[in-house]
Amino acid sequence: MWLGNGVMKDKMVKICCIGAGYVGGPTMAVIALKCPKIEVAVVDISVPRINAWNSDQLPIYEPGLEDVVKECRGRNLFFSTDVEKHVFEADIVFVSVNTPTKTRGLGAGKAADLTYWESAARMIADVSKSDKIVVEKSTVPVKTAEAIEKILTHNSKGIKFQILSNPEFLAEGTAIKDLFNPDRVLIGGRETPEGQKAIQTLKEVYAHWVPEDQILTTNLWSAELSKLAANAFLAQRISSVNAMSALCEATGADVTQVSFAVGKDSRIGPKFLNASVGFGGSCFQKDILNLVYICECNGLPEVAEYWKQVIKINDYQKNRFVNRLVSSMFNTVATKKIAILGFAFKKDTGDTRETPAIDVCKGLLGDKARLSIYDPQVTEDQIQRDLSMKKFDWDHPLHLQPMSPTTVKQVGVVWDAYEATKDAHGLCILTEWDEFKKLDFQRIYDNMQKPAFVFDGRNIVNVDKLREIGFIVYSIGKPLDAWLKDLPAVA
Numbered sequence: 001m002w003l004g005n006g007v008m009k010d011k012m013v014k015i016c017c018i019g020a021g022y023v024g025g026p027t028m029a030v031i032a033l034k035c036p037k038i039e040v041a042v043v044d045i046s047v048p049r050i051n052a053w054n055s056d057q058l059p060i061y062e063p064g065l066e067d068v069v070k071e072c073r074g075r076n077l078f079f080s081t082d083v084e085k086h087v088f089e090a091d092i093v094f095v096s097v098n099t100p101t102k103t104r105g106l107g108a109g110k111a112a113d114l115t116y117w118e119s120a121a122r123m124i125a126d127v128s129k130s131d132k133i134v135v136e137k138s139t140v141p142v143k144t145a146e147a148i149e150k151i152l153t154h155n156s157k158g159i160k161f162q163i164l165s166n167p168e169f170l171a172e173g174t175a176i177k178d179l180f181n182p183d184r185v186l187i188g189g190r191e192t193p194e195g196q197k198a199i200q201t202l203k204e205v206y207a208h209w210v211p212e213d214q215i216l217t218t219n220l221w222s223a224e225l226s227k228l229a230a231n232a233f234l235a236q237r238i239s240s241v242n243a244m245s246a247l248c249e250a251t252g253a254d255v256t257q258v259s260f261a262v263g264k265d266s267r268i269g270p271k272f273l274n275a276s277v278g279f280g281g282s283c284f285q286k287d288i289l290n291l292v293y294i295c296e297c298n299g300l301p302e303v304a305e306y307w308k309q310v311i312k313i314n315d316y317q318k319n320r321f322v323n324r325l326v327s328s329m330f331n332t333v334a335t336k337k338i339a340i341l342g343f344a345f346k347k348d349t350g351d352t353r354e355t356p357a358i359d360v361c362k363g364l365l366g367d368k369a370r371l372s373i374y375d376p377q378v379t380e381d382q383i384q385r386d387l388s389m390k391k392f393d394w395d396h397p398l399h400l401q402p403m404s405p406t407t408v409k410q411v412g413v414v415w416d417a418y419e420a421t422k423d424a425h426g427l428c429i430l431t432e433w434d435e436f437k438k439l440d441f442q443r444i445y446d447n448m449q450k451p452a453f454v455f456d457g458r459n460i461v462n463v464d465k466l467r468e469i470g471f472i473v474y475s476i477g478k479p480l481d482a483w484l485k486d487l488p489a490v491a
């Protein structure tokens, strides 16, 4: 087998990545671009997904991704459903399958569901005829490598596997930028000579474009836990500023000014302090729940409770937004048309996993509103599917109900912000798409019912300008409009 210490620079190395999703696809495309001597195969059991990767219409929207894929596809980057063949041929196998929250059985609602991971590991053991490095790319509970090692070694037929943890820190919408220029690459491995050799091998892949001092190496458990810790810290900042936004509204402070002032402290820093309707995405909630579960399993209930609060504040923020909206509009939105601008969990992605828009829309539908939704990247199918799905309820129930087919009929999806807002009583901004900052709000106002309301869940509108036009404006954490001040406090 090919080993580290510079050998790979002269040899065609083969990498296979199991899982052609938001992480597997872009990460492998960038490895293929930066390492022309490495052959990279991205494999998946989903035929439509692989077909899309091989077409002009990639399965995910990510700025810059198309250019990278076009340059390498067919050269040293391949997308295939022939999972076993490519695993068999590979020197390094990345596993980047989904690790969602378990919805049933032991640990339901918190623990990570490792079904996909385990089945990938068993398949690797089954088809391998040569030694391999197996890399955990998925986010997994700390100590997963130990379980995977057991599956591989008990089924190995004498083949040697080295397990590495190499968590991914890219954010959607900036994936290519993050992969080109990562803050750090983290590689954890066994502290044995074989483990250290495997670390060196993977390090050499990244060293094609990442400065060596930014490639951190640790033991396996530190690498696994660092990923959960990083997401927990990031989400905690958002819940902290969102908690402050409620206090700002109660006191007349402006959350943008507060977070600017706080972020000027170099020990705190300015990033990730934007108050919002709540964080979404497939990672933050799932990974914190996972962390909570691990703490509970390790007999640390106080630590578990501490991190749980980050999610509780996030749910509180989404509920607070819906309550503000309904109470401002005479305590009912029944039969009123509400325009929803933005459905993705953040700008520059079409991903809707755990988007706050789902909870806000369900809250409004629960009060019998009619919704007209516009998002530049999310399809009607996806929106209808998201709004029909029941939300898993652990111990922080939102006032949300599963959608009946009749309720789904209350939802219209349109392809233009002006169309969405026509004749609407209120408009909500739920994703910070750049195009929403450039809208002609006078035109929108003229075509809306009066009084016309704007509820800005992303703090992107110019509140004063909109008030001059005649809107009643609510913007998270900003001093309240006289209209809202006179209403009873919402919680």
Ligand SMILES: NC(=O)c1ccc[n+]([C@@H]2O[C@H](COP(=O)([O-])OP(=O)(O)OC[C@H]3O[C@@H](n4cnc5c(N)ncnc54)[C@H](O)[C@@H]3O)[C@@H](O)[C@H]2O)c1
Pocket: 018, 019, 020, 021, 022, 023, 024, 043, 044, 045, 046, 049, 083, 096, 097, 098, 099, 116, 117, 119, 120, 137, 138, 139, 140, 168, 169, 170, 171, 172, 282, 283
């Ligand atoms: N999305 C992100 O921004 C992000 C960032 C960092 C880390 N992560 C982590 O990376 C992992 C993957 O996330 P994602 O967003 O790419 O998920 P995803 O759902 O987009 O992709 C996972 C893919 O794995 C495939 N798959 C599942 N089991 C398989 C098997 N046995 N064989 C072949 N293919 C299989 C699925 O069909 C799917 O296409 C998760 O653990 C996630 O927490 C995600």
Ligand SMILES: O=c1ccn([C@@H]2O[C@H](COP(=O)(O)OP(=O)(O)O[C@H]3O[C@H](CO)[C@@H](O)[C@H](O)[C@H]3O)[C@@H](O)[C@H]2O)c(=O)[nH]1
Pocket: 139, 168, 169, 170, 171, 172, 173, 231, 234, 238, 271, 272, 273, 274, 275, 276, 277, 278, 279, 280, 281, 282, 283, 284, 345, 346
């Ligand atoms: O100041 C902020 C920053 C973000 N958000 C929201 O937080 C969510 C998550 O945003 P972001 O972290 O930018 O996107 P993700 O793609 O979810 O990336 C996170 O989750 C990934 C998966 O684990 C990690 O790899 C990344 O490092 C981590 O940033 C989104 O709804 C954002 O709108 C805010 O509300 N305020």
